[in-house]
Amino acid sequence: MKSRLLIGCAILLAFTVILMGAYTRLSNAGLSCPDWPKCYDHLTVPTQTQLLQNTHRLFLGDVLQPEKAWLEMIHRYLAGSLSLLILAILIQSLTKRITPRLLTWGLVAVVVFQALLGMWTVTMKLMPIVVMSHLLGGYCVISLLWLIHLNSIKRNEAMEHCSAVVIQRHAALGLFTLVIQIILGGWxxxxxxxxxxxxxxxxxxxxxxxxxxxxAFSPLQGLHKSYEFGVLSSDARMTIHICHRIWAMVTSCVLGSLAFRLLSQQVYTIKKSGYWLLGFLCLQISLGVMNVLFQLPIGIAVAHNAGALMLLLCMLYINFHVWRQGGQHEQ
Structure with missing residues (x-):
C-alpha cells in the first residue's frame, strides 16, 4: 500500500475510533465489559448462557448488557485495527524513509500509552483523569497522523507564502486556546x-x-467503587460546565478573528483555509447550543466531538503551512 494511502486510511480510522469512543461513553457503555482486552474473558461478547457456564466465578454479580458490551468491543476492535495500521506506517518509515521518523516514533509511543489508558479506563472504573487522558490520547494520535500526512505533501501542494508574522502568532494562539477548550470539554x-x-x-x-x-478541577477524587455517572457535587459540575462555556466564548473570538484575518488575505489558499475555519467554528457553536437546548441528545453530542476534531485538524493545517512557509521565506 502506498504511504500516503496508508496514512489516509489511518486518519479516517482514527477519526472513527474517536467518535466510536465518544458514542460508547455517551451511551454509558464504558464498563459493559469489566475486563480488558477481552469481554467477560471472551474475545467477543458472550451470551448469558456462556457467562453463567464459564465465567460466573470471575464476574460474580455482574449483569451482562449485550448491546452496550458490543459497543465497547467494536471500539476495541477498531482501535486494534488502527494500531496495526500505525505499525505498518512505522515499518514503511524504517524501510523506505518516506515519513518523518521522529513523528512516527512519537506516534507509536502515544499508541502504546493509549492502550494502557484503555486498560486503566476499565480497571479503574472510569476514573475521570484516566478517561480524559484516554480521550486526549486519541486526539494526539490523529494529530500526529495528520502532521505526518502534511509532511508527505509535495511543496507545490502546500499553502502559498504568508508574509504577515502576526498571522503566525495568531494561528499559534488559536491552536493553544482550542487545545485548552478540548481539555475542558473532555473534563x-x-x-x-x-x-x-x-x-x-x-x-x-x-x-x-x-x-x-x-x-471541580482536582485530578484525584478519592477512591470509589465506580466513577460512572460522576462523583462530584452539583456545584463542582456546574463550575466545570461554566468554565467550558466561558472558554468557548474566548476560543470563538480568537478563532473567529483568525478566520476573518485569513479571509482578508489575497492568496486564495490562505483565504480558503479561513472559510473552512469559519465554517467549522459556526458548526461547533451551533452544536454546543443544541446540546444545551435539547438536553444532550447522543447524536448531537457525538457530532460535537466530531466538530472539535475538525477544528483541531483545521488549526493544525493552518499552523503547519503558515509557519513552514514563513520559515521558507526567512531562508
Whole structure:
C-alpha cells in the first residue's frame, strides 16, 4: 500500500475510533465489559448462557448488557485495527524513509500509552483523569497522523507564502486556546457535567455563589467503587460546565478573528483555509447550543466531538503551512 494511502486510511480510522469512543461513553457503555482486552474473558461478547457456564466465578454479580458490551468491543476492535495500521506506517518509515521518523516514533509511543489508558479506563472504573487522558490520547494520535500526512505533501501542494508574522502568532494562539477548550470539554464529559447548566448563555440561577474550583478541577477524587455517572457535587459540575462555556466564548473570538484575518488575505489558499475555519467554528457553536437546548441528545453530542476534531485538524493545517512557509521565506 502506498504511504500516503496508508496514512489516509489511518486518519479516517482514527477519526472513527474517536467518535466510536465518544458514542460508547455517551451511551454509558464504558464498563459493559469489566475486563480488558477481552469481554467477560471472551474475545467477543458472550451470551448469558456462556457467562453463567464459564465465567460466573470471575464476574460474580455482574449483569451482562449485550448491546452496550458490543459497543465497547467494536471500539476495541477498531482501535486494534488502527494500531496495526500505525505499525505498518512505522515499518514503511524504517524501510523506505518516506515519513518523518521522529513523528512516527512519537506516534507509536502515544499508541502504546493509549492502550494502557484503555486498560486503566476499565480497571479503574472510569476514573475521570484516566478517561480524559484516554480521550486526549486519541486526539494526539490523529494529530500526529495528520502532521505526518502534511509532511508527505509535495511543496507545490502546500499553502502559498504568508508574509504577515502576526498571522503566525495568531494561528499559534488559536491552536493553544482550542487545545485548552478540548481539555475542558473532555473534563466536562468525563465528570458528567454536560447538563449541569440548562440555560444560556451562562447558567441558571445565582451561579456565581456556587462556584467550587477546588473540587471541580482536582485530578484525584478519592477512591470509589465506580466513577460512572460522576462523583462530584452539583456545584463542582456546574463550575466545570461554566468554565467550558466561558472558554468557548474566548476560543470563538480568537478563532473567529483568525478566520476573518485569513479571509482578508489575497492568496486564495490562505483565504480558503479561513472559510473552512469559519465554517467549522459556526458548526461547533451551533452544536454546543443544541446540546444545551435539547438536553444532550447522543447524536448531537457525538457530532460535537466530531466538530472539535475538525477544528483541531483545521488549526493544525493552518499552523503547519503558515509557519513552514514563513520559515521558507526567512531562508
Amino acid at each position: 466536562t464529559s468525563t465528570n458528567y457535567a454536560a447538563l449541569a447548566c440548562t440555560s444560556l448563555p451562562i447558567c441558571q440561577g445565582n451561579w456565581i455563589n456556587h462556584l467550587d474550583f477546588t473540587q
